[in-house]
Amino acid sequence: MRASKIPATIVTGFLGAGKTSLIRHLLNESRGRRIALVINEFGDLGVDRDLLLGCGIEGCGEDDVIELANGCICCTVADDFLPTMRRLLARAEPPDHIVIETSGLALPKPLVKAFTWPEVRTRVTVDGVVAVVDAEAVAAGRFATDPAALEAARRADLNLDHESPLEELFEEQILCADMVVLNKLDRVDAAARARAEAAIAEHARPAVKTVAARFGAVDPAVLLGLGAGAEDDLASRPSHHDAEGGEHDHDDFESFVVELDAVAEPEHLLDRIRTVARAHDILRIKGFAAVDGRPLRHAVQAVGERVQGYYDRPWQPHERRATRLVVIGQRGLDRPAIEAGLRGS
Numbered sequence: 001m002r003a004s005k006i007p008a009t010i011v012t013g014f015l016g017a018g019k020t021s022l023i024r025h026l027l028n029e030s031r032g033r034r035i036a037l038v039i040n041e042f043g044d045l046g047v048d049r050d051l052l053l054g055c056g057i058e059g060c061g062e063d064d065v066i067e068l069a070n071g072c073i074c075c076t077v078a079d080d081f082l083p084t085m086r087r088l089l090a091r092a093e094p095p096d097h098i099v100i101e102t103s104g105l106a107l108p109k110p111l112v113k114a115f116t117w118p119e120v121r122t123r124v125t126v127d128g129v130v131a132v133v134d135a136e137a138v139a140a141g142r143f144a145t146d147p148a149a150l151e152a153a154r155r156a157d158l159n160l161d162h163e164s165p166l167e168e169l170f171e172e173q174i175l176c177a178d179m180v181v182l183n184k185l186d187r188v189d190a191a192a193r194a195r196a197e198a199a200i201a202e203h204a205r206p207a208v209k210t211v212a213a214r215f216g217a218v219d220p221a222v223l224l225g226l227g228a229g230a231e232d233d234l235a236s237r238p239s240h241h242d243a244e245g246g247e248h249d250h251d252d253f254e255s256f257v258v259e260l261d262a263v264a265e266p267e268h269l270l271d272r273i274r275t276v277a278r279a280h281d282i283l284r285i286k287g288f289a290a291v292d293g294r295p296l297r298h299a300v301q302a303v304g305e306r307v308q309g310y311y312d313r314p315w316q317p318h319e320r321r322a323t324r325l326v327v328i329g330q331r332g333l334d335r336p337a338i339e340a341g342l343r344g345s
């Protein structure tokens with residue numbers, strides 16, 4: 001008999017809120033604790049796993065960072081997540097803690113539910129659901145539905161009973177949280193911070209704490225060890241999708257990968273991304289660029305119109321040096337125009 005269950009922390013939060021940054025900080029500060037990471041991304045490039053492995057954190061090896069292959073974790077729990085957990089638990093040396101990064105479009109509740117499966121429940125408990133929030137985006141009303149637009153959409157579709165997909169995701173993620181991390185504090189003034197806090201308070205369950213952070217830097221002592229036992233507490237975490245058995249689809253969103261040649265100047269690529277993001281209401285672009293004559297890979301990150309790039313690590317001998325970017329947005333993106341814009345053609 002095992003003395004205690006392995007704690008698992010679920011990290012949720014919208015695209016680009018800072019989940020990977022938070023996890024990188026957590027791993028850096030883990031002080032010898034064996035943490036296994038399960039990562040799920042929307043889009044066909046495993047950027048997050050690559051970024052985490054690229055930062056060379058001690059004790060964070062290839063085997064400890066597991067990427068789920070199929071679609072969005074909340075809809076593929078049985079196909080992908082459970083076999084992964086089974087394999088993790090069968091290891092000779094199981095981890096001390098499991099951290100799961102959901103895709104920015106995932107609903108956390110179906111994932112929490114997966115921990116009630118008998119073979120998982122006896123070995124693992126959900127220590128806490130942590131929702132990472134982009135303070136700047138929330139304060140700017142990114143997740144609030146324009147009431148006039150909602151009314152118009154309802155008139156067009158009588159079955160529509162809810163707000164925009166972005167607002168719904170925000171609500172679902174906060175409703176399920178045991179702790180909220182209000183991230184990107186460097187990007188907001190006091191008034192904007194207060195607006196973001198008010199938006200969170202509208203949906204957070206009673207007694208859920210909000211901690212403020214920059215670049216996801218939260219002390220692991222605060223983040224881990226919440227002892228929530230969330231799998232035994234599903235009823236207190238309402239979801240818009242409860243009536244559908246937790247099912248939801250991602251038809252509201254789409255993603256595609258754009259492959260480009262090596263670039264002469266990363267700044268030129270970042271400028272093109274800025275222009276494209278401004279013109280096309282893109283939610284997220286991320287990936288890696290190959291730069292002519294440089295042995296290092298250039299990581300590229302765009303959240304809305306905010307674009308960032310930095311050299312992260314040398315290209316490995318087995319890797320093809322190409323520029324590959326995943327583009328994510330709400331359905332209806334003008335793919336040819338976006339590709340042309342990124343190419344600069």
Ligand SMILES: Nc1nc2c(ncn2[C@@H]2O[C@H](COP(=O)(O)OP(=O)(O)OP(=O)(O)O)[C@@H](O)[C@H]2O)c(=O)[nH]1
Pocket residue numbers: 013014015016017018019020021022048103104183184185186187213214215216284286301302303308
């Ligand atoms: N200014 C600022 N930028 C931040 C902060 N936290 C994260 N970022 C940047 O925001 C971008 C997205 O951060 P990630 O940590 O990759 O976000 P994510 O939630 O993992 O993104 P997805 O996995 O794509 O959903 C990166 O360019 C980060 O450097 C912050 O506190 N302040």
